[in-house]
Amino acid sequence: MASLKALLSALTLLALTVDASSGPGYSNYNYDLSGQDLTRLYNSPVMTAERMKRPLEGTSFILGPLSHSGVRVTLDDGSQWLIHKGGGFGLSSQTVVTDARHMSSAWRPVSSREFQGSKTVSDFVSAGGPNYNLFSDNCHLGSRRMMDQ
Template sequence: MANFPHDVKTQSGLTGIYNEKVTNVERMARPMGSSGGSANVPFVNHQGVRVTTDQGNQYLIHKGDGYGISSQTVVTDAKHMSNQWQSMGSRDVGGNQNVGSYVGTGGANYKLLSDNCIHGAGRMFKK
């Protein structure tokens, strides 16, 4: 695995997260640029989903240009979310899909106009 400053340091740890069953999905948004990683764009926000698993864990799944290695949709522990993130709605999803399937639904590639964070969040929320 690459040297990213994340909580999970092993492939088996990541596999464990990907295999957790999702029971609730919540669409989230924050102002663009509030993480310090991108320019502040008025009237546009960065979006993702916060999932809750059957183990009680919460993860933020979101995509962006350069966010990951093999996929531009990444999963991080929700404890790292700033207070800039706001809920846009949530729904129970029954625990039939795992975290990895939501990452896959977000999409491996990032395209600014046709497959960005808003598109990915929309697909994941509707899943």
């Protein structure tokens, strides 16, 4: 039981280091789109989705849950967007969408799936969920739900 508590404490400390950024130099709430452009993005059909992982901020390795995950979607116009979640990532939802140009080179694909326009960006955000909880609704669980829809 003591080792489980130590592991949970370590996970909590590591989770607290997770930053909303997709890589160095990206700030919270740095909006690329608003208004009609944002609505258009949320209604855009997703052609392919890739589940992605990167090391936690301040580390250089990926080790199971000691990492950050999200889903990079490719739309019918060829643009790519990262949908991921974390504590403090968004205002009304902890699952957010950022332009994939903000992703650091540390992100690695884990799996991919063809959607051929059967789902929209909004469907992925909904599957990610509005809330964040390190143990019951974290980035890994959210990204798995996005891929399984």
